[in-house]
Amino acid sequence: MALDSLSMTFQALADPTRRAILARLALGETSVSELAEPFEMSLPAVSKHLKVLEGAGLITRSRDAQWRPCKLEPTALKTVDDWLERYRRFWEERFDRLEDYLREIQAKDKADKPKKPSDKKRPRKK
Amino acid sequence: MSAAAAKTQTTASPDFVISRVFDAPRELVWKAMTEPERMKEWWGPKGFTVLAAKMDLRPGGSYHYGMAGPDGVQMWGKMAYREVEAPSRLVFINSFSDEAGGVTRHPMAPTWPLEMLSILTFEELPGGKTKFTVRWSPHNPTAEEQQTFDAGHASMTQGWGGTLDKLAAYLAPTKA
Numbered sequence: 001m002a003l004d005s006l007s008m009t010f011q012a013l014a015d016p017t018r019r020a021i022l023a024r025l026a027l028g029e030t031s032v033s034e035l036a037e038p039f040e041m042s043l044p045a046v047s048k049h050l051k052v053l054e055g056a057g058l059i060t061r062s063r064d065a066q067w068r069p070c071k072l073e074p075t076a077l078k079t080v081d082d083w084l085e086r087y088r089r090f091w092e093e094r095f096d097r098l099e100d101y102l103r104e105i106q107a108k109d110k111a112d113k114p115k116k117p118s119d120k121k122r123p124r125k126k
Numbered sequence: 127m128s129a130a131a132a133k134t135q136t137t138a139s140p141d142f143v144i145s146r147v148f149d150a151p152r153e154l155v156w157k158a159m160t161e162p163e164r165m166k167e168w169w170g171p172k173g174f175t176v177l178a179a180k181m182d183l184r185p186g187g188s189y190h191y192g193m194a195g196p197d198g199v200q201m202w203g204k205m206a207y208r209e210v211e212a213p214s215r216l217v218f219i220n221s222f223s224d225e226a227g228g229v230t231r232h233p234m235a236p237t238w239p240l241e242m243l244s245i246l247t248f249e250e251l252p253g254g255k256t257k258f259t260v261r262w263s264p265h266n267p268t269a270e271e272q273q274t275f276d277a278g279h280a281s282m283t284q285g286w287g288g289t290l291d292k293l294a295a296y297l298a299p300t301k302a
Contacts, residue, residue: 014270088144091260093171095146098158098258101168102150105158 009076012056017041018049025059025072035070145259152248155256156213159246162189171195178225183210189218190227204229205244216246219265241265 012018021035036046050070053059057076061068148155158164162181170176170193177192177200189205202223209217221229221241229240243265249257264271 011270091144094169095258097168097170097172098155099146099148101158101164102148102154105154106150 008056009058009079012052012058015049015052018053021046021049021053022058022072022077025070029062029069029071031067031069143259143261145257147251148256148258149254150256151254152213152250152256155248155258156216159216160210160212165189165191170201174201183207185210188227190223192225200225202230214248216248218244218246220244240267240271 013022017039020039024030024035024038032043032046032050035050036043039046050059050061054061058073059070060073061070158168160181160183162179165181166176166179169191173196174193177194179189179191181187181189183189185208187207189207190202191204192200192202194200202225203220204223204227205218205220207216207218209215219241224230241264243263245261247257247259247261249259251257
């Protein structure tokens, strides 16, 4: 089954080393050997991670320069960010509707209930 | 930011936490979340019609619901209750579902945790108000699911905001 691009991005992001590579690339274009240094990894191992990131559209690699620098592509991450924002909105939306519901039900209860004698004594507020 | 976002608090922690203060007594907020006839009135996106809302409120019981959007697309979900402590605490595992009540994957992201542990707390505040807090974390996740959740966590709580230095901080490993 072919994975949609969002799933590929998620899979790419699910690995801590790949997230660290992206964090490094957020600071600027970098060669593969420079990327490999802090991770104490072999070049082929780093290249494998880069391939996954490239496949997910998270980075691009220049064909021009001989050292083929890696560059971050923020658009793919923005898509993930937007998608996750939906989860926050999931609760925001429900809270909004709950707020409306609670307001309506309380207004209705107030209108339905006959006034209690104690209500008269209470000083009016709000 | 919208007015709704300003009213709602989210905090950075290992779990996703979101809360809002409602101008209603705790008893009523609890009922709104635990009585199926009331849940039908507000749970779900606006404009959706309720197809089913079956509730068995007790640890081990569940709430199984279905909704249909204006375009006819159906959405099914399930809450499997673990703790029911009226009127202050409700704990359930929530998941996507189908008409038969099974547990299903997120339709758009296969590595998203299959089941999410939701801890809902209701706190009484002065003036007849109630603070409703939701705490979300993956339930028995696979390593891949946990990582997907972690990768998204910072984004869910604060948003990445589109700037590269923020992105670097967000992606940076937390280990020393």
